[in-house]
Every structure is written in C-alpha cells, then in structure tokens.
Amino acid sequence: MTSRSLLFSGIAITAIIAAGGAFILMHQPTLDAPVGDAIAVLDANGKRIGDYRVPADSTIATEPNAEAILLGKRLLNETARLLPANVGNGLNCNSCHMGQGKLSDANPYINTTNTYPSFNPRANREIELSMRINGCLQRSMNGKPLAADSTEMHAMLSYMNWLRQDVVKGTKVAVRNAGPIDESLVPDPQRGRTIYAAQCAACHGANGQGMKDQAGDYIFPPLWGDDSFNIGAGLARTYKAAQFVKYAMPPAMHLNAPLGAGGVLSDQDALDVAEFFTHMPRPDFAGKVNDWKGLKKPKDARY
Amino acid sequence: MRVFGKLALLAICGAAASYAVALSTPYWFKPKAEAHVDVTDPSLIQQGEYLAHAGDCVACHTAPGGKPFAGGLGMQTPMGTIYSTNITPDRTTGIGLYTYGDFERAVRKGIRPDGTHLYPAMPYVSYAVVRDDDVKALYAYFMSSVEKARQVNQPTTMPWPLSMRWPLAWWQLMFAQPRDFTTTATDPQFERGAYLVEGLAHCGACHTPRGIAFQETALADGPNSRFLSGSVLEGWYAKNLRDEGTGLSTWTTAEIVDFLKTGRNDKTAAFGSMSDVVEHSTQHLLTEDLSAIASYLKSLKPRDGRSPTSQPKEDLTTAALKAGDFSAPGATSYVEHCAVCHRMDGKGAPRIYPALAGNSMVFADDPSSLIQVTLAGGRMPKTTHDAMVFTMPGFSHLPNREIAEVLNFIRNGWGNHGSQITEADISRMRHEIARKPKHYVPGDKK
Secondary structure (H helix, E strand, C coil): CCHHHHHHHHHHHHHHHHHHHHHHHHCCCCCCCCCCCCEEEECCCCCEEEEECCCCHHHHHHCCCHHHHHHHHHHHHCHHHHCCCCCCCCCCHHHHCHHHHCCCCCCCCCCHHHHCCEEECCCCEEECHHHHHHHHHHCCCCCCCCCCCCHHHHHHHHHHHHHCCCCCCCCEECCCCCCCCCCCCCCCHHHHHHHHHHHCHHHHCCCCCCEECCCCCEEECCCCCCCCCCCCCHHHCHHHHHHHHHHHCCCCCCCCCCCCCCCCCCHHHHHHHHHHHHCCCCCCCHHHHHCCCCCCCCCCCCC | CHHHHHHHHHHHHHHHHHHHHHHHHHHHCCCCCCCCCCCCCHHHHHHHHHHHHHHCHHHHCECCCCCCCCECCEEEECCEEEECCCCCCCCCCCCCCCCHHHHHHHHHHCECCCCCECCCCCCHHHHCCCCHHHHHHHHHHHHHCCCCCCCCCCCCCCCCCCCCCCHHHHHHHHHCCCCCCCCCCCCHHHHHHHHHHHCCCCCHHHHCCECCCCCECCCCCCCCCCCCCCEEECCEEECCCCCCCCCCCCCCHHHHHHHHHHCECCCCECCHHHHHHHHHCHHHCCHHHHHHHHHHHHCCCCCCCCCCCCCCCCCCHHHHHHCCCCCCCCHHHHHHHHHHHHCCCCCCECCCECCCCCCCCCCCCCCHHHHHHHHHCEECCCCCCCCCCCEECCCCCCCHHHHHHHHHHHHCCCCCCCCCCCHHHHHHHHHHHHCCCHHHCCCCCC
C-alpha cells in the first residue's frame, strides 16, 4: 500500500466516523407530551371500575350535538356578556367553575349531569340540574332564571353532559368539587383584610371592584358591591368561600398547569380572607325566605 | 509513510508553538496594570455596589439557594457545564487575595491571576470598556462590602481535551481585544446609555447574534447593524432590541424604562433569563440611567431590508372569538387553555397577564421564547414595585401538534404576523428543556 492510498483511506475513514458521529449527535427522536394520568371512575362503593380523561375541546366537533355543546361552552365562559337579561352582575359561571369546569377543587362539571336530579338541602327537596343552574343565575350572578326548555339551558346541559364522556349514572369520576378546610378554625376578618390587600387586591381591586377590559367586560370579577354575588350565593358563606380561595386562588402563582393556582394560603389565611370579603356589602337575595326551611342551617349561613 | 511522518511532525510543532503563544499572552497581550485603590472609601464602595448591580454580577455568580457571589451556578455549553466561581473576598476559595491589578485583568481582560484564561461565559468582552474609575469602585465594593463565603469552585464537566483552557488564549486574541469605550455622540445621556449597554449591562451577551466561534458578532453599534439584533441562548430568544418592526419599534421609551424598573409594563412582562436580569440588576438602577439605556436602544437603526415599524393587520380575531367562530386552527385550544388569562381580545390584563396582541415577543423573528414559555412556563421578576409576582404555568402536557397550532394562532392573531411554528420546533424545545442544568428551571413556588 502506498503512503498516498494510506492517507486517502485514513481521510475516508475519518469522514465516515465524523458523519456517523454528527448524525448520532444531531438526530433527536421526536419528544411529545407524555400520556397524562387517567382519573379513576368509582362505583357507589368507591371501587375503581374504569378510567376517565378530561376531553379536549377539539373533540367536540365530532359530536352529533357539537353546536349545542359549543354554545354551552361559550355561555358558561362568557355568561355576563352573552346572557345580559339573566346575569345581574359581572360574573360568569366559569368565574367559579374555573378551567371550563374541568378542574378538581375548582367546582368541576365532570360529575354534574350524573348527580342530578338530587336532594338539595338548601331547597329541602329534590331538584333538577336546570333548577340548580338557575339557582346560580339568581344567587351567584344575582340575576334571573332561564326557562328550563330554552336553547341556552339546553346548551349548558349539553356541555356538561359531553364533559362526563361515557361515565354513567351511579358511578363517579374521582374529582373533588372543593378541597377540605379545617372547620374548627375561627375566622379573623381583620387579619383577612390584610391578606386581601397582599394577595387579592392586585386583581380584584383595593375595593373589591374587580377589573374590566376595554370593552367593559370583567377580567377579574368584583368580590363585593352591587356587581358581585348576592348573599344567597354559596360563595357568600365563609367556609365554602375559604375552600375555593385556598385551592383555586390566587391563579398564576406557580408553574403547574393549567392555572398555576392555589398553594399560597393556609387554612387560616383562606378562612380569614373569606370571612372578610364575603361579609363586605353585597346585594340581598329576595328568595332567601325559602332556604333551609325546616332544616338546621350550616354555621356559616348568611340568614 | 514519509508524507505522513512529515505531516505529523508539522502538526506537533504547530501545536507546541500555539501552546507556547497561548501561555505567553498574559505577559504581552493582556498584562496586569496595578493601581492604588482605597477599598475603605465608603463612597467608592457605594458606587461599586451600584455598578455591581449594573453588571449583574450576582445573577451568574450565585447558585439558586446559594450564598451571594459564592458561585456554583451551572451554565450549559455544548461541551459540558461550566460553573461560575466564588467572587467573595474569602482568601482561600474566593478573590480575597486579588490585587487591584488581578481584579481588573479578570474583569476586563478575562485572565486569572495565575494566567489562566477565563471562558467567555464571563462577559469580559463587554466589561473591557468599563472605565478605570468604575473598575476601582467595583474592586472596593467586592473587597470591603461583599460577605465572605468559603465555597470551593466547581470544575467544569467538560472531558479532556475540551477541558484545556489554553486554546482560549487564541479565542481572546481573535475576539477579545483590550479596548476603551468610544462614542461619537456628544449628548451625555446618549453616551451614558451606550456606555452602560455596551459595557457593564452586557446586553449584547444575550441579545447580539453569535458567530461560529461563539463570539458576539458586534460589540457596539456599527455599519452591519448586528448589535443587539436578537439571539438565542439556552432556548430563550433574547429579543431584537433595535428600533425596527420586530424589535423595539412598538415600545415607547417610557415602556422600556417601566419594563426594566419593574419587570413589566401594561403590554408585557419579563420571563426566562430576562426575569433574573430585572430582579438582580435593572430594578436597582436609577431611573435616569434606565432612561439613558432606553434612549440609546431607541436610537439603534433598523437593519438593511428590515421594516422600521410593525405593521399590524386588521384585528379580525377578537370579533371572531366573541362571536363563537372557532374555525381558525388553534382557536378552540386558545379559548380552552389561554383565553381565561390572555382574553379573547388578546390584551391580557395590564401588569398581570401579558398581552399577546401587539406584543413584540409574540411575533419575534425567532419563536424560541414563545415556545419555551408555553412548554415550561415563566415567572415575572420580583421587584419592590409590585406586591404580587405572577407565573405562567407550563403546558408541556399538551401535544406538540396542539401547541404548534395554538402558537401559530397567537402569532398571527389580532393583527400579529409571524412565521409558522412546526411540531418539530416544539419537539426540539422539549429536548432543549430536558438538557438544562436543574437550577435553570425557574423556581416553582408550590
């Protein structure tokens, strides 16, 4: 072998090794989202009988009643803007049912259609889901009910029914409406006022007035005053409000999707701030005379 | 075999000569310059502290959760991780034994007292223009005011032969000439802005495109207009800061000052590496210095062939979304995952949720930052100005296809226009994020 051919073969071998190395270094397998954990579906005895995955909205399009589901989604997201005759304040359904009712601890709609009709202690009778929704409209949204057979009511029910997917009545997806809070704690509204200023006022305003966008729609709902929920709302009750505040507020606090919410306030903090803002001036609720009739009221009932 | 032998001999001689030159540069190329500094002078120390903020020394020389200036922060390079060093005045593990000449040469010339060449992760190419008086003040501050910390410096994880530092001498010969600050400007505010931006603030370290040898392709504004025209580092696109359409043309001087002072303004917020810059550096600067920086940046002319202004399209997005028209690809996902904060009108909430409409980060030439913040999330800097610090959660649980679609929707919605993002771009960024040293992940407050 001549020195020249030795040199050439050396160069050729080096080139092949370099190309191979470059390929190995540069080649990356496709990295995509991991398959998320499924949520358990439980039977009446709490035994896991299946899996549930929160459906993506992109799958609505393939449903036969896609139009109704999509309208329902919009009405729940933008209730104040789309139903001005029924909403008397600045709130939307999803102000409280955050993340389009898909999130544990933020009042999800996932089990809702499978839960109704059911006995409602406040009304002291069995009620339909449409009646429950109208309860929200009259209390949390300080407005007027929708007709049970209206297109809008049907649309909201369609969205909630789509969200349950193939989970059937009598079984339950293992999500919580709200997280636990220590009910033995005693709220301190003065301390709550300070916490409100530090942890809530940036968005909900120093006077609880919320924040509006340029079109006049609320970005952050008002927490008291004429444009807030009335005293008949569940959220007007200290311990219920504290559950929401502890687990769903404030949002955008950490890196965990979808809302980065919660994990900031202790039970006592949440309770104090809840006591403070729920007891600020807010609209009365005329229908309160019919609540808790013949039953023991919860300790945080407002009337 | 004779040719082969000769070539080998030539290579060995060349390497030996190159090595000898490298060892000699500290003596003739970047010699030490001693001077007397009164390190006990309180006003000098105070000035030094301010300048240390301007130079953002603490950000790199402190590991997350570690003692200030004690080093240990890992910086990822293609060859391995470099760790920042202890620059507290501890005499055994820090810089306590440095004379002024040692200090000056390390800061402005990138050479340690023992003649070792520093990696250009230390921005000495920018610090080269810092004036003598300012280096003296920095020296006084570090020697007298910084708390000593005993912490041994971490070696790099680069394997031999990449771990040899002497080739850096050649890098310095080519790209890090000692130089003084020069300007043709006569306006003192403009001059101050240029001095800070080019020097201590070392904006170019991230915002100027780098060349094949990792050198910054411009160290000051010049005819090629590459200075501060945007660059990608660690998967973050440090945006174009020139006064052009995708640069700072949509920002007023007041908005730039507000952003640097508080980490946010009504349209946008800092995240990624810039969040650290605001938190550790710019929030501490005097408003007059920030104004000088902003005025200087606004003077950087557009590059040739680049539109000097952003020309937004008509906003058809807001009306479509509000009317329930989700037919545009990505619109459904946008309403599902993004609209609750960034809103149907793409305007977010001032100082809380950044706007997407008209936000030059969103329609930047390079979408890396947009992709990374979507996948990994991002945190605003904590400043004395705002009570609450907001965080964007990461959406890495969404599939690449959906993320690409929704980002294209955002980049081209509400009048924005930007190049298309592909699923492969999302996959590449997932790799980039997976490769990061742990402490580069912004702190999860949970």
